[in-house]
Amino acid sequence: MAVDAGSIPELDQKKYDADEQVKIICLGDSAVGKSKLMERFLMDEYRPQQLSTYALTLYKHAATVGNKTIAVDFWDTAGQERFQNMHPSYYHKAHACIMVFDVQRKLTYKNLVNWYKELREYRPEIPCCVVANKIDADMKVTQRSFNFGKKQGLPFYFVSAADGTNVVKMFRDMIKRAVEYKQNPSDFMDEVMQELENFDLEKKDNSEAEEDGLKAESPELV
Ligand SMILES: Nc1nc2c(ncn2[C@@H]2O[C@H](COP(=O)(O)OP(=O)(O)OP(=O)(O)O)[C@@H](O)[C@H]2O)c(=O)[nH]1
Ligand SMILES: [Mg+2]
Numbered sequence: 001m002a003v004d005a006g007s008i009p010e011l012d013q014k015k016y017d018a019d020e021q022v023k024i025i026c027l028g029d030s031a032v033g034k035s036k037l038m039e040r041f042l043m044d045e046y047r048p049q050q051l052s053t054y055a056l057t058l059y060k061h062a063a064t065v066g067n068k069t070i071a072v073d074f075w076d077t078a079g080q081e082r083f084q085n086m087h088p089s090y091y092h093k094a095h096a097c098i099m100v101f102d103v104q105r106k107l108t109y110k111n112l113v114n115w116y117k118e119l120r121e122y123r124p125e126i127p128c129c130v131v132a133n134k135i136d137a138d139m140k141v142t143q144r145s146f147n148f149g150k151k152q153g154l155p156f157y158f159v160s161a162a163d164g165t166n167v168v169k170m171f172r173d174m175i176k177r178a179v180e181y182k183q184n185p186s187d188f189m190d191e192v193m194q195e196l197e198n199f200d201l202e203k204k205d206n207s208e209a210e211e212d213g214l215k216a217e218s219p220e221l222v
Contacts, residue, residue, distance in 0.1 A: 018062065018071035022178040023093055025075045027086070027115045028100035029108040033133040036161035037100065038074050041171045056090075063175045072175055091122035093193070096178035098170070099149075100131045103141040103158075112148050125187040127177035129155040131170060136160040 026034045038059050059074040075090060097119055101108040112130065119128065130149040135142055135158045142158045149156060155173065159166040185191050 017069060019068040020179055020182060021071040021073070022095040022175065022182055023073045023075060024096045024098065024174060024178055025090060025094045026098045026100060027119060028131075029102070029105075029111050032100045032102040032105075032108050033161045034098075034100050035076050037098075037131070037133060037159065037167060037171075038076055040161045040164055040167045042074075063172075065176050065179050068179075070175060070179055072178070086118065088122060091119065094123055094126055095182045096126055096174050097123065097128040098131055098174055099128060099154075100133050102134050103132050104134055104137055109146065109148065116149075116152075123187075125181075125185070125190070127174070127181050128152075129157060129170065129174060132156070132158050133161060135165060136162045 026038065028034055035057070042059055042061055057076045059076065061072040061074060063070045063072050075094070077086065077090065099112055099115055099119070101112055103109075109132075116128070119126075128149075130146070132141070132146060146156065157166050157170040159170055161167060181190075182194065185194055
């Protein structure tokens with residue numbers, strides 16, 4: 001993937017130092033406001049990187065959860081959703097999903113069921129939420145109830161990317177849930193992945209310790 005890492009030195013450093021890394025994806029029909037929501041949340045600190053091969057924008061964000069630094073990769077597509085399904089790699093190793101609809105377009109709400117079905121085919125267990133966007137255009141909609149997702153126990157948020165209502169809260173909640181999921185996955189394959197990651201980290205720690213020891217014992221090598 002053609003990522004110009006040189007253009008985001010500070011974020012890369014934070015990412016390198018991060019205690020944990022999570023991937024969060026966004027689903028929903030075209031023009032519901034997925035990109036605007038991410039831009040609103042990341043406003044001052046983000047720099048999108050265009051991965052033109054996959055028509056994908058990857059937003060990198062450093063968050064703090066508890067006392068840990070979390071490197072968050074937000075994935076946003078440009079165009080694929082118009083064909084009503086996503087490339088499987090979009091779902092690959094995602095730790096949380098934000099499903100968005102536009103309160104002014106009923107069809108975008110109706111289509112959530114399709115998005116949810118596809119999500120669960122690839123990622124049966126990851127945390128997910130339902131987001132009703134553009135409430136600034138008609139505040140009355142917040143008195144209506146949107147039941148999709150209730151049965152599955154999905155949290156629901158009324159938001160506006162335009163005026164910022166609830167945007168930070170929704171994203172922070174989802175980052176937290178993504179981290180919780182990554183640390184305690186309920187999907188078998190994810191459990192295996194987490195074990196492997198821990199194993200790699202242990203190996204890295206050991207080899208670093210060995211290297212340090214070698215330096216201490218063999219000053220002539222330094
Ligand atoms: N009034 C209002 N308009 C919004 C809001 N969020 C997005 N829009 C408008 O909706 C349009 C689509 O927003 P995008 O963020 O590009 O939508 P998207 O879901 O990323 O669309 P695709 O990239 O085509 O999938 C733009 O014209 C935005 O200005 C909102 O909260 N309120
Ligand atoms: Mg977009």
